[in-house]
Amino acid sequence: MVIRIGVIALQGNVEEHIQAAERVLDERDGGEAISIKHGGIVPSCDAIIIPGGESTTIGWLMEREGISSEIKAAAKKNVPILGTCAGLILLAKHGDGEINKTKQPLLELMDVHMKRNAFGRQKESFEALLDVPVLKGDKFPAVFIRAPAITSAEKNVQVLASLNGYIVAAQQKNLIALAFHPELTKDMRFHHYFMDMI
Numbered sequence: 001m002v003i004r005i006g007v008i009a010l011q012g013n014v015e016e017h018i019q020a021a022e023r024v025l026d027e028r029d030g031g032e033a034i035s036i037k038h039g040g041i042v043p044s045c046d047a048i049i050i051p052g053g054e055s056t057t058i059g060w061l062m063e064r065e066g067i068s069s070e071i072k073a074a075a076k077k078n079v080p081i082l083g084t085c086a087g088l089i090l091l092a093k094h095g096d097g098e099i100n101k102t103k104q105p106l107l108e109l110m111d112v113h114m115k116r117n118a119f120g121r122q123k124e125s126f127e128a129l130l131d132v133p134v135l136k137g138d139k140f141p142a143v144f145i146r147a148p149a150i151t152s153a154e155k156n157v158q159v160l161a162s163l164n165g166y167i168v169a170a171q172q173k174n175l176i177a178l179a180f181h182p183e184l185t186k187d188m189r190f191h192h193y194f195m196d197m198i
């Protein structure tokens with residue numbers, strides 16, 4: 001069986017994610033990483049990545065293309081789903097006051113509260129070394145770009161890493177939410193951890 005990773009390709013860091021996924025698949029038993037721009041493709045994928053970008057735009061376009069409902073169905077079937085940055089926002093069940101006001105569409109899959117731009121808008125981007133016990137070994141170099149964060153999580157959510165009092169990496173069964181961009185660093189341990197779930 002050829003492993004197929006689908007990257008939601010409506011807006012944002014799509015190419016970086018496809019290249020990172022291909023690199024990791026090559027290090028394993030092979031497989032393909034494909035871009036998803038419309039409905040009908042998600043059901044053929046063994047794992048799904050929702051990239052960073054503008055969560056409002058990605059959310060509306062996913063609804064319009066019929067991708068949101070397919071992702072929700074895949075999540076129920078235990079297909080591994082990785083959301084990075086804007087992808088974390090979209091995976092969450094609850095947002096902050098601003099999100100409640102704008103009513104941006106969320107997939108509402110993870111039992112967490114999140115906050116957009118948790119680290120401020122001015123600090124456009126920064127790198128932090130995270131302690132991530134499940135990855136073993138060295139600290140993980142995480143690149144944050146206008147990053148969101150998880151402000152609270154239900155007990156069924158496993159906290160994988162925290163920073164400045166916020167949860168920045170979390171897992172709920174087959175769902176992984178990262179506030180940062182693992183596709184932008186050379187350290188592919190998060191990708192391997194994700195693909196181990198297939």
Ligand code: GLN
Pocket residue numbers: 051052053054055056084085086087089116117145146147148
């Ligand atoms: N701040 C962005 C949003 O709310 C997310 C930033 C990112 O994905 N790099 O959509």
